[in-house]
Amino acid sequence: xxxxxxxxxxxxxxxxxxxxxxxxxxxxxxxxxxxxxxxxxxxxxxxxxxxxxxxxxxxxxxxxxxxxxxxxxxxxxxxxxxxxxxxxxxxxxxxxxxxxxxxxxxxxxxxxxxxxxxxxxxxxxxxxxxxxxxxxxxxxxxxxxxxxxxxxxxxxxxxxxxxxxxxxxxxxxxxxxxxxxxxxxxxxxxxxxxxxxxxxxxxxxxxxxxxxxxxxxxxxxxxxxxxxxxxxxxxxxxxxxxxxxxxxxxxxxxxxxxxxxxxxxxxxxxxxxxxxxxxxxxxxxxxx
Amino acid sequence: xxxxxxxxxxxxxxxxxxxxxxxxxxxxxxxxxxxxxxxxxxxxxxxxxxxxxxxxxxxxxxxxxxxxxxxxxxxxxxxxxxxxxxxxxxxxxxxxxxxxxxxxxxxxxxxxxxxxxxxxxxxxxxxxxxxxxxxxxxxxxxxxxxxxxxxxxxxxxxxxxxxxxxxxxxxxxxxxxxxxxxxxxxxxxxxxxxxxxxxxxxxxxxxxxxxxxxxxxxxxxxxxxxxxxxxxxxxxxxxxxxxxxxxxxxxxxxxxxxxxxxxxxxxxxxxxxxxxxxxxxxxxxxxxxxxxxxxxxxxxxxxxxxxxxxxxxxxxxxxxxxxxxxxxxxxxxxxxxxxxxxxxxxxxxxxxxxxxxxxxxxxxxxxxxxxxxxxxxxxxxxxxxxxxxxxxxxxxxxxxxxxxxxxxxxxxxxxxxxxxxxxxxxxxxxxxxxxxxxxxxxxxxxxxxxxxxxxxxxxxxxxxxxxxxxxxxxxxxxxxxxxxxxxxxxxxxxxxxxxxxxxxxxxxxxxxxxxxxxxxxxxxxxxxxxxxxxxxxxxxxxxxxxxxxxxxxxxxxxxxxxxxxxxxxxxxxxxxxxxxxxxxxxxxxxxxxxxxxxxxxxxxxxxxxxxxxxxx
Numbered sequence: 001x002x003x004x005x006x007x008x009x010x011x012x013x014x015x016x017x018x019x020x021x022x023x024x025x026x027x028x029x030x031x032x033x034x035x036x037x038x039x040x041x042x043x044x045x046x047x048x049x050x051x052x053x054x055x056x057x058x059x060x061x062x063x064x065x066x067x068x069x070x071x072x073x074x075x076x077x078x079x080x081x082x083x084x085x086x087x088x089x090x091x092x093x094x095x096x097x098x099x100x101x102x103x104x105x106x107x108x109x110x111x112x113x114x115x116x117x118x119x120x121x122x123x124x125x126x127x128x129x130x131x132x133x134x135x136x137x138x139x140x141x142x143x144x145x146x147x148x149x150x151x152x153x154x155x156x157x158x159x160x161x162x163x164x165x166x167x168x169x170x171x172x173x174x175x176x177x178x179x180x181x182x183x184x185x186x187x188x189x190x191x192x193x194x195x196x197x198x199x200x201x202x203x204x205x206x207x208x209x210x211x212x213x214x215x216x217x218x219x220x221x222x223x224x225x226x227x228x229x230x231x232x233x234x235x236x237x238x239x240x241x242x243x244x245x246x247x248x249x250x251x252x253x254x255x256x257x258x259x260x261x262x263x264x265x266x267x268x269x270x271x272x273x274x275x276x277x278x279x280x281x282x283x284x285x286x287x288x
Numbered sequence: 289x290x291x292x293x294x295x296x297x298x299x300x301x302x303x304x305x306x307x308x309x310x311x312x313x314x315x316x317x318x319x320x321x322x323x324x325x326x327x328x329x330x331x332x333x334x335x336x337x338x339x340x341x342x343x344x345x346x347x348x349x350x351x352x353x354x355x356x357x358x359x360x361x362x363x364x365x366x367x368x369x370x371x372x373x374x375x376x377x378x379x380x381x382x383x384x385x386x387x388x389x390x391x392x393x394x395x396x397x398x399x400x401x402x403x404x405x406x407x408x409x410x411x412x413x414x415x416x417x418x419x420x421x422x423x424x425x426x427x428x429x430x431x432x433x434x435x436x437x438x439x440x441x442x443x444x445x446x447x448x449x450x451x452x453x454x455x456x457x458x459x460x461x462x463x464x465x466x467x468x469x470x471x472x473x474x475x476x477x478x479x480x481x482x483x484x485x486x487x488x489x490x491x492x493x494x495x496x497x498x499x500x501x502x503x504x505x506x507x508x509x510x511x512x513x514x515x516x517x518x519x520x521x522x523x524x525x526x527x528x529x530x531x532x533x534x535x536x537x538x539x540x541x542x543x544x545x546x547x548x549x550x551x552x553x554x555x556x557x558x559x560x561x562x563x564x565x566x567x568x569x570x571x572x573x574x575x576x577x578x579x580x581x582x583x584x585x586x587x588x589x590x591x592x593x594x595x596x597x598x599x600x601x602x603x604x605x606x607x608x609x610x611x612x613x614x615x616x617x618x619x620x621x622x623x624x625x626x627x628x629x630x631x632x633x634x635x636x637x638x639x640x641x642x643x644x645x646x647x648x649x650x651x652x653x654x655x656x657x658x659x660x661x662x663x664x665x666x667x668x669x670x671x672x673x674x675x676x677x678x679x680x681x682x683x684x685x686x687x688x689x690x691x692x693x694x695x696x697x698x699x700x701x702x703x704x705x706x707x708x709x710x711x712x713x714x715x716x717x718x719x720x721x722x723x724x725x726x727x728x729x730x731x732x733x734x735x736x737x738x739x740x741x742x743x744x745x746x747x748x749x750x751x752x753x754x755x756x757x758x759x760x761x762x763x764x765x766x767x768x769x770x771x772x773x774x775x776x777x778x779x780x781x782x783x784x785x786x787x788x789x790x791x792x793x794x795x796x797x798x799x800x801x802x803x804x805x806x807x808x809x810x811x812x813x814x815x816x817x818x819x820x821x822x823x824x825x826x827x828x829x830x831x832x833x834x835x836x837x838x839x840x841x842x843x844x845x846x847x848x849x850x851x852x853x854x855x856x857x858x859x860x861x862x863x864x865x866x867x868x869x870x871x872x873x874x875x876x877x878x879x880x881x882x883x884x885x886x887x888x889x890x891x892x893x894x895x896x897x898x899x900x901x902x903x904x
């Protein structure tokens with residue numbers, strides 16, 4: 001990760017080849033999400049949607065995963081009654097008109113990882129539209145506070161407070177360790193890339209080694225509400241995924257936040273890419 | 289059979305519609321039928337007395353009365369509907385001022401009653417389908433109208449209350465007799481006991497004698513005492529003859545239909561079913577399979593006894609208006625869309641929640657919104673209250689408003705109550721939820737701290753109950769008050785003396801008020817949540833410590849409650865359940881339920897726990 005951080009701090013807006021690689025895979029993943037979302041129609045199951053994502057990406061050269069694609073429909077977008085992590089896996093729930101859905105995938109392409117979340121709905125769903133619109137404030141809040149070098153735990157609590165003020169429930173609390181974000185990194189390309197409970201073993205290895213180093217140095221690759229996240233943002237790439245829930249409807253976005261060790265606040269943290277579906281949507285709404 | 293249809297003749301007793309009654313003549317105000325236009329419809333050898341209210345150009349709503357009543361049973365409802373619709377009421381043959389068939393036996397069959405209805409419909413609304421509303425035997429008749437072939441296209445919608453179709457009833461009994469599981473047997477026996485009067489009415493002569501003698505004389509008093517029916521021109525003087533003639537409704541139809549129920553009694557129009565939960569004569573289970581007969585069924589439940597047109601006219605007016613309007617406009621987007629579990633109970637009701645900008649109040653407002661209620665979100669935080677109202681509209685509230693009021697300010701609450709009364713109507717469910725937290729030992733709690741916490745937690749509830757409860761009681765059509773107390777109300781502790789005191793007061797206030805209002809059909813519930821993950825921790829005052837220390841403890845408390853993570857939505861669900869079941873005291877979280885049990889059975893253990901000083 002050292003190359004990324006030093007290179008970006010060297011010149012304003014200069015994008016290294018590495019960041020370009022991450023950006024490429026993130027764009028690929030969002031393109032996949034939009035393509036699959038366009039094909040969803042009533043009756044499609046979560047399993048089918050997950051398979052469509054997997055096949056779309058596999059055709060375009062993805063061989064390894066941070067985690068396999070997920071798809072959640074209806075009240076599963078808000079993780080209603082989720083008790084055990086196995087419930088995250090796609091089920092035979094069928095999509096119905098007016099239902100919200102979330103596609104979440106983390107492909108590894110040419111050794112670069114992305115982890116994205118795409119929220120949409122089939123037809124009209126005013127609650128979903130409102131949730132998605134209200135996510136914008138969270139994207140701004142997170143970037144601002146990371147630049148201020150607040151502790152990750154504090155930022156987590158501020159996001160929580162904003163959600164409560166908006167009238168929503170925090171649904172990223174349902175993720176393993178309640179994380180709002182986690183670190184991602186480059187992954188060595190192997191001929192054989194097995195997965196364990198939906199997570200790529202290479203990526204898990206990277207995460208574990210980060211956890212080990214972090215534990216020694218007092219930081220964690222998991223951004224959670226707990227004491228182990230009570231430290232300033234660690235330079236590197238973070239997949240940030242605030243997830244709002246409101247009475248059986250959920251919405252999230254997930255994208256890469258680049259944190260560097262630069263002294264310049266603008267360069268100390270920035271979103272890897274601003275040309276993403278949800279950002280474009282907000283811009284269009286403002287223009288309209 | 290008989291010659292009928294369209295041969296109505298105005299006998300010069302009332303005004304003919306159209307003559308001087310254009311749309312400009314304005315709605316008929318007032319509750320009675322004094323201003324009704326009257327006409328007579330001749331059909332099948334009887335003269336039916338028909339009254340009309342409202343603008344004839346509007347959709348026609350025909351109200352059919354039950355037994356032993358006359359059309360005057362509808363006076364309040366008709367008055368309420370007249371501003372929006374062309375309201376038509378008629379005395380069923382043999383009742384009120386309509387004449388009776390001769391001979392009486394065989395003159396009250398459902399076929400003949402259908403003839404009467406068609407004659408009235410043709411007279412008052414030629415060529416345009418009518419909306420039918422029936423209560424008791426009026427509803428039994430109207431089920432016949434809504435399910436026979438020859439009325440197809442004449443009925444736009446049907447609202448049924450306290451009167452099942454005899455055919456459906458017959459099938460209901462047959463089904464239970466055919467496979468008498470313990471549950472079905474119990475249902476049969478239950479309804480069998482409730483139908484005692486039907487057996488009585490089948491005896492010859494005696495019912496007539498009773499009605500014309502002592503029963504007729506005492507009936508108004510019986511209605512007042514047993515059914516809480518207010519007076520006011522009801523029952524009318526014609527009661528003894530109405531009741532004596534009406535006995536033939538039972539004799540002519542019940543045995544025949546129950547023995548051989550029609551197999552094709554499917555409704556050909558949309559049906560709204562209003563079920564009073566306290567009906568002495570009809571079990572709610574009668575309507576269990578109704579979707580099979582009426583595919584487009586909208587269910588409503590009402591905590592009331594049998595005579596809902598007299599005791600709950602406002603609620604009926606609101607539901608009938610909503611249903612009829614939806615059917616007239618035929619706009620699927622305006623169809624009743626609330627999806628919550630209690631949509632049948634709270635649809636269209638006016639619910640006011642204080643402290644609705646966050647936490648339990650906001651979740652409660654949302655839960656009621658999901659059930660289709662109209663929401664008034666009250667809070668000191670204007671922005672938060674507006675946000676709650678805004679979101680409530682998204683999830684099913686037909687209307688929602690945010691009001692910025694401090695509940696501890698009596699004048700402001702009084703003003704709010706006036707505004708609500710004039711602009712939104714009378715509150716059906718009041719949730720006094722606003723509250724603040726205060727921690728710190730008794731000796732460290734200053735007088736100001738005490739005043740502040742009592743002002744909001746206790747006086748807020750008192751003001752709410754006084755200003756809104758009074759209006760609710762004055763209306764005399766029931767309602768419900770929910771006060772948010774706390775598990776601290778029955779669990780003593782050395783760290784929350786002021787807060788616990790305020791909440792204990794709220795609990796006792798609720799219990800006393802419950803006793804006082806029980807006779808008026810107004811329920812009072814106290815909700816005791818326990819540790820719930822809300823914003824109360826981050827705004828709570830910690831007495832006797834520095835500002836920094838207070839901030840630290842707020843954060844600590846917020847984290848502790850966050851780890852407990854009991855969602856306010858579950859408290860909201862418990863609140864709705866408490867209203868539906870009219871529960872008195874509802875501890876919500878497991879620890880609150882545990883403490884409630886301990887306070888009753890092992891109070892000394894609870895006192896021992898109260899002495900523990902929590903770690904700082």
